Amino acid sequence: MAYSITTKDGITIDNIPDGIAPDAPELKQRVADLRASGGQPATPKPSLSNPETKAPTSGYVMGLRDPVDAGAQMLRRAVPEGVAKAIDNFGNWLSEKGLPVARSNGVEGVDQIVTDVNKQYDKQRGDAGVDVGRIAGNIVNPVNMAPGMALMRGANTLGSLALRGAAAGAMGGALQPVVDPGDDFAAKKAVQAGIGAVAGGVLTPAVSKVAERVVRGGQSASGSRVAPDIDVAMNNLFARQGINPADLNDSIRNSVRSQIDEAFRTRTRIDPAAIIRRAEFEAVGLSGDAAPTLGQVTRDPMQFAKEKNLSGINMDGQNELSARFQNQNQRLAGVFDRAGATSATDRGTAGDTLINALRQADEPVKQGVDDLYTAARNMSNGRVADLDRAAFSDAANTALDDGMLNAFVPSNVRGLLNDITAGKGPFNVESAVQIDSLLSKAQRQADRSGDSAGAFAIGKIRTALHDAPLVGSGPGAAAARSADDAGMSAAANAARTVDEGISDVPFREVPTRPELPSPGVNAVEAAKTPQFSQINSDLATAAPPAAAPIDEGQLARDAFDQARRAARNRFATIEDTPALKAALDEVAPDNFVKKFVLAADARDVAALRRVLANSPQAQEQARAQVADHLKRAAFGENPSGDKAFSADRYLKTLQSFGRQKLELFFSPDEVVRLNLAGKVASDINSIPVGARYGTNTSGTAAAAVNAITGILSKVPGGSLLGAPLNFLKNEAGTLRNQQAIRQALRAAPEQIAQPLPANVANALQLFATGSGAGGGAALAPTFE
Structure with a gap:
């Protein structure tokens, strides 16, 4: 407000601005000038x-x-x-x-x-x-730069860049002067801030992306690799987690590779544990509407607890988190269904299927043994050919003496040996088969009673019996016999020393013997057989064809040997396959699957599968029984199909079953999925120790919120209390809960990302800040 002053000598000065003091130098000078001019201005009135x-x-x-x-x-x-x-x-x-x-x-x-x-x-x-x-001056001004840097810190997604850029733009626009504001200063300032917000929100994401390429390009040019080789990065990530990449299937490696590539493209660095968890979820089929939530991927205690609590809140009759958990549980059940669980019959029916298949597999083998023995017994002229008692007795006693085994020969076996030496009873091809059968039983009895030395001594006698020459064949025949035996496979020789039913040697293929001539065949026909092909060749060059004598006794002996070998191999297979032995012993089917498939060791199960090699239906049922067994371990009896997966119980069952047995029934990818199912179920259902007290497992918190929401929803909106109570309803968390649920379900890579390296983050923040504040400053008007 202007004022006036009057000096003592009557000089008056009017319209003095309120900001100028009465003793101001310019006022004193004005008074002096007026006095000098007789009270009139000597010079033009200066502007105050x-x-x-x-x-x-x-x-x-x-x-x-x-x-x-x-x-x-x-x-x-x-x-x-x-x-x-x-x-x-x-x-x-x-x-x-x-x-x-x-x-x-x-x-x-x-x-x-x-x-x-x-x-x-x-x-x-x-x-x-x-x-x-x-x-440029606006951008670098500390008044703009410092708050802008604070606003842009941590923004790394398009959404966050746009939001914070809008805030920086509004600030930049508001810090522009208003020319000739008049009475509309507040309105014009609001328009400046609004225009700045729009400009900052649009420009910041765009400029930041361009700036990112510039920064990364600059780093690459200087030799710093921002995006190294994906495979190298992937292997480094596995190494940090103590994982051998060779143990992972292609689906997991491809998922991890894709996520690392996404991290490089979005300038984020993903937590290694989180990225592997996501890959494990995808490997068992949990993607899309069954994908992992943010808390499941990160295992962050507070996020995990929040999601569990949110899943129980009624959101207008639905809850996306609750639906997600339900879908995940069903997809995990699908792992076992795809492995064959849905084809499993009841245990009794499955036992019948396997028992019948095992018997059918043994029938042709047994028939082959019977046919060989029948052919050998039909050689009437050969099976009565005498063996050399003296040669047998000398060979047997020499072997016992050399091994100092005489003291370990059982008395009944010693008596049998003495009777043969003394000439008691027949000693021909047929009786030798009977004697060998008696020795086999004695050896088996000694072995079962723990008398290994006695069993070994009997084996030496049996070897001498097998090598005993025919009478009149002399040492040459014995040598030929030894040479023939040397041509047999080692497994067959080993099997011959232990005979039916006591060998622990796995199933052996019997070497193919030349087909034996039928009894009574003439010399010309005998000469056509394979074992005499060389003889035919020699005779053709040395002399005209002539009838060669046939040693029918040796042929009969070979026939019995071949039959015995086939029998030994059959019995060895039966002994090595407990399931087959049980099937032939008429075992009950009820517990057959449990005993011989689920609880058997891997070696016995492998033997079972070999016997069932030509029984695909039985193999498939055995596989289905295993898959169903594992599914029951995971879910228990689950007729409704929606019980929760028990990770602890399942993993314990899986461990006791063993990886070797799994690999007998399932492909490598299926084995991976079956193993990962328990790990993924644990990530879904097991509560992190840090979330134990934050997770309301009883459901009382969700029930309280639902009850309050239900009460408030019944209050009429037009009543006196309707408006404030509906406001309280919103405050109870509906909108906030919806946002939290969406965030949990999204679980985007940037949400589980660690910050960028400081140098990259700082450089990008400068660009983001400048684009936000600068955009607001450039486009906000000054209003003239």
Whole structure:
């Protein structure tokens, strides 16, 4: 408000601005001038308003000044009048002392300074297009830069960049001066902030993405690899988790590779444990509407607890988290169904299927043995051929003496040996088969009773019996016999020393013997058999064809040997396959699957599968029984199909079953899925120790929220309490819960990402801050 003063000598000065003190130097000079002129102005009346304010000639300097001018305009309006007047007086005093501070007189004075400076600057600059210098000055001004950096910190997705860029833009727009504001300062400032927000929200994501490429390109040019080889990064990630990549199937490796590639493209660095968990979920088929949640992937205790608690809240009759957990459980059940669980019959029926298949597999083998014995017994002339008793007795006793085994020969076996030596009873091809059968039983009895030395001694006698020559065949025949035996496979020789039913040697293939001539065949026909092909060749070159004598006794002996070998191999297979032995012993089918498939060791199960090699239906049922057994371990009796997966019980069952047995029934990929099913179920259902007290496992919290929501929903909206109670309903968490559920379900890579390296993050933050604040400063008008 202007005022007037009158001196003692009657000189009056009117319209003095309120900001000029009565003893101000300019007023004293005015009074002196009036006295000198006799009370009349000697010179033109000087202006008591601000002297002409000089605007900067540099756009950059003008940009630095803009936030200061805008701040002064807003501050002058924000502070109480008493404080503002004190500030004005202080500034005017600085001006009087010769400092470059513009004089001001209230809000109008501040606005006038800003208006004068901007008009003078615009007049100097003219129409020169975009004022790049002024924009640059606005960006680097600490008033803009410091808050902008704080706003942009941590923004790394398009959404967060746009949101924070809008905030930075609004700030940049608000820090632009208003020229000639009049009475509309607040409205014009709001428009400036709004335009700045739009500009910052649009420009920040776009400029940041371009800047990212620039920064990464610069790092690559300087030799720093921001995105190294994907496979190298993947192997390093596995190494940090103590995982051998060779143990993983292609689906897991491909998932991890894809996520690492995504991390490089979105400038995020994903937590190794989280990325592997996601790959494990995908490997067992949990994707799409059954994909892992944020808490399941990160195993963050508080996030995990929040998701469990949120899943129990009724969100207008539905809850996406609850549906997600249900879908995951069903997909895990599908792992076992795809492995064959749905084809499993009841245990009794399955036992019958396997028992019948085992018997059918043994029938042709047994028939083959019977046919060989029948052919050998039909050689009437050969089976009565005598063996050399003396040669047998000498060979047997020499073997016992050399091995110091005489003391271990059982008395009944010793008596049998003495009777043969003494010439008691027949000693021919047929009786030798009977004697060998008796020795086999004695050897088996000694072995079962723990008398290994006795069993070994009997084996030496049996070897001598097998090598006993025919009478008249002499040493040459015995040598030929030994040479023939040397041509047999080692497994067959080993089997021959232990005979039926006591060998622990796995199933052996019997070497193919030449087909034996039928009894009574003539010499010419015998010569056509394979074992005599060389003889035929020799006779053809040495003399005209002649009838060669046939040693029918040797042929009969060979026939019995072949039959015995076939029998030994059959019995060895039966002994090595407990399931086959049980099937032939007429075992009950009820517990057959449990005993011979589920609880058997891997070696016995492998033997079972070999016997069933030509029984695909039985093999498939055995596989189905295993899959169903594992599914029951996971879910228990589950007629409704929606019980929760018990990871602990399943993993215990899986461990006791063993990986070797799994590999007998399932493909490598199926084995991986069966093993991962328990791990994934644990990630879904087991509560992290840090979330134990944050997770409301009883469901009481969700029940309380649902009850409150139900009560509030019944309050009429038009009643006196309706509006505030509905407000309380929202405050109870509906909107907030929906947002939290969406975040949990999204579980995007950037949500489980660790920060970028400091140098990359800082560089990108500068670009993001500049685009937000700069966009707001450039596009927000100054309003003339």
